[in-house]
Amino acid sequence: MRESRSELGRSVSPPEAASVSVRSPGRFRTLLNEVWSYRLSYLFIAPFMLCFVAFIVVPVLAAVALSFTYFNAIESPRFIGWQNFQYLISQDLLFLKHALPNTFKFAIIVGPGGYIAAFLLAWLISQLPAVTRKWFALAMYTPSLTIGIAMSIVWLPMLTGDRIGYLNSVLLRLGWIDTPQLWVTDPSYLMNAMIGVTLWSSMGVGFLAMLAGILNVNKDYYEAARIDGMKSRLQEIWYITIPSMKPQMLFGAVMAIVTTFKTGAIGVELSGVNPTPAYSGHLIINHIDDFGFIRFEMGYAAAISVFLLLLMYASNKLSWGLFGSKGDE
Numbered sequence: 001m002r003e004s005r006s007e008l009g010r011s012v013s014p015p016e017a018a019s020v021s022v023r024s025p026g027r028f029r030t031l032l033n034e035v036w037s038y039r040l041s042y043l044f045i046a047p048f049m050l051c052f053v054a055f056i057v058v059p060v061l062a063a064v065a066l067s068f069t070y071f072n073a074i075e076s077p078r079f080i081g082w083q084n085f086q087y088l089i090s091q092d093l094l095f096l097k098h099a100l101p102n103t104f105k106f107a108i109i110v111g112p113g114g115y116i117a118a119f120l121l122a123w124l125i126s127q128l129p130a131v132t133r134k135w136f137a138l139a140m141y142t143p144s145l146t147i148g149i150a151m152s153i154v155w156l157p158m159l160t161g162d163r164i165g166y167l168n169s170v171l172l173r174l175g176w177i178d179t180p181q182l183w184v185t186d187p188s189y190l191m192n193a194m195i196g197v198t199l200w201s202s203m204g205v206g207f208l209a210m211l212a213g214i215l216n217v218n219k220d221y222y223e224a225a226r227i228d229g230m231k232s233r234l235q236e237i238w239y240i241t242i243p244s245m246k247p248q249m250l251f252g253a254v255m256a257i258v259t260t261f262k263t264g265a266i267g268v269e270l271s272g273v274n275p276t277p278a279y280s281g282h283l284i285i286n287h288i289d290d291f292g293f294i295r296f297e298m299g300y301a302a303a304i305s306v307f308l309l310l311l312m313y314a315s316n317k318l319s320w321g322l323f324g325s326k327g328d329e
Contacts, residue, residue, distance in 0.1 A: 066302035073296045084303035098279040099287040111260040114202030122211040144204035159183040184270040187280035194266050206252035213248030253319035284308050
């Protein structure tokens with residue numbers, strides 16, 4: 001009886017193995033045929049994928065690898081494990097006392113503030129006639145493109161710390177101050193100046209995406225809401241506009257986060273010195289530049305950049321939780 005069962009098992013197993021071996025080449029051949037049928041599509045996305053891999057994926061992986069090494073740009077990288085991260089979160093007083101708190105203060109005010117301002121301006125512009133709407137949108141979007149020019153012809157003359165500075169001149173004439181204030185060299189005022197300039201220039205592609213989202217909301221929704229008794233514009237925005245443009249709201253939030261965390265040169269440009277006075281405008285980006293391009297401690301600079309990448313990732317996950325959906329993930 002045992003022999004018959006073993007013989008039966010032997011007779012059954014080879015056909016099953018053969019069916020599996022025949023099935024897998026069939027699936028592989030089907031996959032190849034499907035890829036070949038969309039070969040033109042892959043050809044069109046190939047330039048983007050090559051650039052994405054070369055300038056995004058490879059640098060990120062290189063930064064992660066270098067963050068675990070000591071690398072001074074002259075000698076070969078030497079593996080040191082978690083020492084860079086341990087020093088960053090426990091012994092780097094410049095990072096703990098200045099770069100990290102300044103970055104959080106700057107990001108909390110500029111990120112949500114610029115995001116809310118972009119939405120409100122986009123909504124106000126959407127209420128204008130189509131003829132004038134494009135000119136107002138262009139006027140709001142232009143500062144994000146010409147921040148370098150505006151810095152030299154608007155902000156620096158305005159915030160100059162003498163009597164001929166535009167802001168000091170106006171405040172002196174109004175009698176609000178008795179002596180000229182050092183708006184960009186006094187540690188007490190530099191961060192506020194950085195926040196104001198960044199908010200002014202924050203109406204970028206996120207603002208345009210929100211404007212497009214508001215204009216594409218189906219007008220029938222508003223008419224139906226009015227018939228049902230909705231009378232307030234605030235109710236329309238909260239119950240119709242925002243839910244109908246969640247993808248644009250998500251894109252605007254992501255762009256606001258990226259723009260806020262990558263901003264760093266603004267403090268140096270305003271104050272004219274590096275580092276900024278009393279490190280009052282020292283952000284994480286400035287800390288990376290300090291160790292990477294001045295001290296040439298590339299491994300430690302890579303560790304700081306990885307830390308910043310994790311902060312941005314956590315902020316983006318928060319944005320996905322607020323405005324994303326299961327389908328978007």
